[in-house]
Amino acid sequence: MRILFVGDVFGSAGRRIVREHLGHVVEQHEVDLLIINGENAAGGFGLTPAIADELFELGAHVITTGNHVWDKREIIEYMKSVPEDSHENPRRVIRPANYVAGTPGYGFYQGQLPSGQEYAVINLQGRVFLGSSDDPFRTADALLKQITAKVILIDFHAEATSEKAALGWYLDGRVTAVLGTHTHVPTADDRVLPGGTAYQTDVGMSGPYDSIIGVEKELVLQRFLTGMPGKFEAAKGDPRMAATLIECDGATGRASRTQRFLLGE
Amino acid sequence: MRILFVGDVFGSAGRRIVREHLGHVVEQHEVDLLIINGENAAGGFGLTPAIADELFELGAHVITTGNHVWDKREIIEYMKSVPEDSHENPRRVIRPANYVAGTPGYGFYQGQLPSGQEYAVINLQGRVFLGSSDDPFRTADALLKQITAKVILIDFHAEATSEKAALGWYLDGRVTAVLGTHTHVPTADDRVLPGGTAYQTDVGMSGPYDSIIGVEKELVLQRFLTGMPGKFEAAKGDPRMAATLIECDGATGRASRTQRFLLGE
Amino acid sequence: MRILFVGDVFGSAGRRIVREHLGHVVEQHEVDLLIINGENAAGGFGLTPAIADELFELGAHVITTGNHVWDKREIIEYMKSVPEDSHENPRRVIRPANYVAGTPGYGFYQGQLPSGQEYAVINLQGRVFLGSSDDPFRTADALLKQITAKVILIDFHAEATSEKAALGWYLDGRVTAVLGTHTHVPTADDRVLPGGTAYQTDVGMSGPYDSIIGVEKELVLQRFLTGMPGKFEAAKGDPRMAATLIECDGATGRASRTQRFLLGE
Amino acid sequence: MRILFVGDVFGSAGRRIVREHLGHVVEQHEVDLLIINGENAAGGFGLTPAIADELFELGAHVITTGNHVWDKREIIEYMKSVPEDSHENPRRVIRPANYVAGTPGYGFYQGQLPSGQEYAVINLQGRVFLGSSDDPFRTADALLKQITAKVILIDFHAEATSEKAALGWYLDGRVTAVLGTHTHVPTADDRVLPGGTAYQTDVGMSGPYDSIIGVEKELVLQRFLTGMPGKFEAAKGDPRMAATLIECDGATGRASRTQRFLLGE
Numbered sequence A, B, C, D: 001m002r003i004l005f006v007g008d009v010f011g012s013a014g015r016r017i018v019r020e021h022l023g024h025v026v027e028q029h030e031v032d033l034l035i036i037n038g039e040n041a042a043g044g045f046g047l048t049p050a051i052a053d054e055l056f057e058l059g060a061h062v063i064t065t066g067n068h069v070w071d072k073r074e075i076i077e078y079m080k081s082v083p084e085d086s087h088e089n090p091r092r093v094i095r096p097a098n099y100v101a102g103t104p105g106y107g108f109y110q111g112q113l114p115s116g117q118e119y120a121v122i123n124l125q126g127r128v129f130l131g132s133s134d135d136p137f138r139t140a141d142a143l144l145k146q147i148t149a150k151v152i153l154i155d156f157h158a159e160a161t162s163e164k165a166a167l168g169w170y171l172d173g174r175v176t177a178v179l180g181t182h183t184h185v186p187t188a189d190d191r192v193l194p195g196g197t198a199y200q201t202d203v204g205m206s207g208p209y210d211s212i213i214g215v216e217k218e219l220v221l222q223r224f225l226t227g228m229p230g231k232f233e234a235a236k237g238d239p240r241m242a243a244t245l246i247e248c249d250g251a252t253g254r255a256s257r258t259q260r261f262l263l264g265e
């Protein structure tokens, strides 16, 4: 079985490059399960229901997010519009599971592919350099007790490499993959840990690489150079799709292979 | 002309794997200039004069460091033992140039290869998530005014991907390379920016990859899981050398190509 | 009923000044319940069993702590040496209740005064600028469900004024007092909130005020000025005891009055 | 000679309570020099030229600011509208002096009272928990070299008590006063250090104390409890003016006495 995870889609340039490449990658690599991190899909900040639907139309089974999830407020009602046991689109957009109890939306999704193959996707957020949330390690433990699927992918949206590696090792042998997001830079350390869990510190951004992590570089530079406030705008140039393919055994959930993509125009 | 930059050497496992690979990489790729980040070379924390000399014997022209530079106190006297215009080993161990004026040691080194080719190496440290230091952008500007070499490599020891990318773009066309260190994870974004500056967010650690960024993984995991204090020890397993090769024009300093290495046993 | 809370006792100078003043303050103000924050009592970093016993001999009913609690390792076994339902000294040394489940020791203590008056003391730690722990707001909610005493004092060990004020208002009317610790500087905002909860952002340090928050000022200054590492040592000069007195109704737990002390030699 | 420093004026409630009390305090205590921190005067976030002028009409000689200085963009042009040697109102609104070179506005102001008494006011910003800026210690050193006035007051806008105390001791005997701002909570540690410098960790906010550091408490609490975004609005209830009076020798600049005010309706 093959899972493709597409890293943080950033703005219209990101959506465009993903649209351009997704079809042939999915077809060529016989991808069964497609997961997209969409936290920056709407102009770089958050995602709207319309943009979520756009990503579902591209074939996404589940959309994960991160700290930018609420940047566009419409997504709140969208995510609240379905009950927990729904399988409709709004239920398939998830936010970090270790947000405080009562947060709108859900932190994981369990579904079934047409083949009958069960799978689950969990979204977690780190705490080092990234605001307060519940313990991602304990939240993972708790969720794994209720999840019955063998194939389980975790999008760990976090800043610090130490925290990401720690979660990977902590869950090695218990989930199919721990893939990092948030830094917007793909790391070259994708591999299968000894217990059978695929791991990568960060999948990287699917968006404009002629930028500073997605934003127009002059705007970010001005911020660093002057300390003066200023609006950030999504860049457009040099779009690339960053994604990672995981091959695993559908019966056991054990990963056997990872492959990185960074596809430009 | 070819420059090889070896990422943060971590502990004895890191030194061993570097010793194993450096010779053939240098020979095969006809490396002219060799730079090694040694901030974790001594048991994962700092470096000693003896270990610095060990890295020089492997062929390093310059050793860069970062926030762990003072972890072993002996290095302070070593770095202070030479005048600024020296070219002896202690002068070739540098610390971030944007540390406060009066800090022991020097923040850049300018030298000459046997061929007569001049080069300079600058070490800078980021400020996002990483303690206070002087402005790395302005420090770079100031140093570039005094440096006469055309070939200039910068080791930017920093945490945040945004700050690293910002410095890369800021110096594009003005230096040969801006290579990141500190996160201990190699990134897959090495490339030559349009102005001719080679850029990579992080070269990655040369050390034990069966670890959490170099440290025994059980020790780091315990820290994350319990919050209790505990001694960190360098791991040994799965050593790999992370390095990046830059091809550039010695006359202009413009980079033309980058190549990543992650070499295991 | 009167409660006296003594702020972070710092080193031997702090212990000495507390010993000097505590007796007459307790006697003159007819203090019924005495609580001391002891996280810095042993040389400025942590506390030992012997020093805890020393504070109990001065009349403390409960000793609270904070982020420095484990600096002296002996305290771990001491706090683990008693079962949860004990009332012996080691059970009366508490650590922040929102540390991860399984942490040695206990996060609150409920006891009875000779008069039969019941009371409880809760220790919590903030999360803004201060490392990861469980949600202090939700932890307080959960503990208040199990506590039967009406008189409840909370030592909120936290950095940010916003988080401290937020907890004070959150618990207003539900506890007798929310007193802040950790910054080592007494604040002049002690008062009774409308719901009957005494509040003060920080009680301040009981220790040497000829210092930088307790530490020899030259050592801290050198750190700020040079960025170089160096050992911190407890200062001795100008010791003062910082404490806050709360008057409350023992039957309802409502506070009626606060009074600040900053007593020197 | 007497100096009155009024802490961060917060929103309309802050402006109103200051207007109510300033006249009689200035008169009763024969205040010669009046300095107001205005970084939150406009609805809690920044200040406008009109509001700056309003504070000058109340008698302010100098308005200091801090990290919120640019929240209202109009202030940028206002501060740039005068040359460095001007003494007009826009020149008397200062921003932290350790912002990067080239930042709009000025970081200190030197003026003369009608009596002929010279004075200077310096604004600095801390770096611990508060974003990157130049070294406040070195910036102070540099400014003190150019300032000829003997009476010098520093508004140190900073978060950490350690950094504030460190600057106080560093400048003891070299300036008349180091007064902290930014935390919005007055501290009870105002005093004259041995060298003759008045010091207080934080003067506190002049604004609504029925709030969480000035903001409507329900809004801040929701943020802490849910992590969801939401607009912050200035509170109105329980306004108090927080100010500190410094008595000093105009000829030497040495302080002899401090007095705290926290005046409500």
Ligand SMILES: [Fe+2]
Binding pocket: A008, A039, A040, A066, A068, A182, A183, A184
């Ligand atoms: Fe993102």
Ligand SMILES: [Fe+2]
Binding pocket: A039, A066, A067, A068, A157, A181, A182, A183
């Ligand atoms: Fe993110």
Ligand SMILES: [Fe+2]
Binding pocket: B008, B039, B040, B066, B068, B182, B183, B184
């Ligand atoms: Fe390192």
Ligand SMILES: [Fe+2]
Binding pocket: B039, B066, B067, B068, B157, B181, B182, B183
């Ligand atoms: Fe480092």
Ligand SMILES: [Fe+2]
Binding pocket: C008, C039, C040, C066, C068, C182, C183, C184
């Ligand atoms: Fe403390």
Ligand SMILES: [Fe+2]
Binding pocket: C039, C066, C067, C068, C157, C181, C182, C183
């Ligand atoms: Fe503390």
Ligand SMILES: [Fe+2]
Binding pocket: D008, D039, D040, D066, D068, D182, D183, D184
């Ligand atoms: Fe303020």
Ligand SMILES: [Fe+2]
Binding pocket: D039, D066, D067, D068, D157, D181, D182, D183
């Ligand atoms: Fe501020």
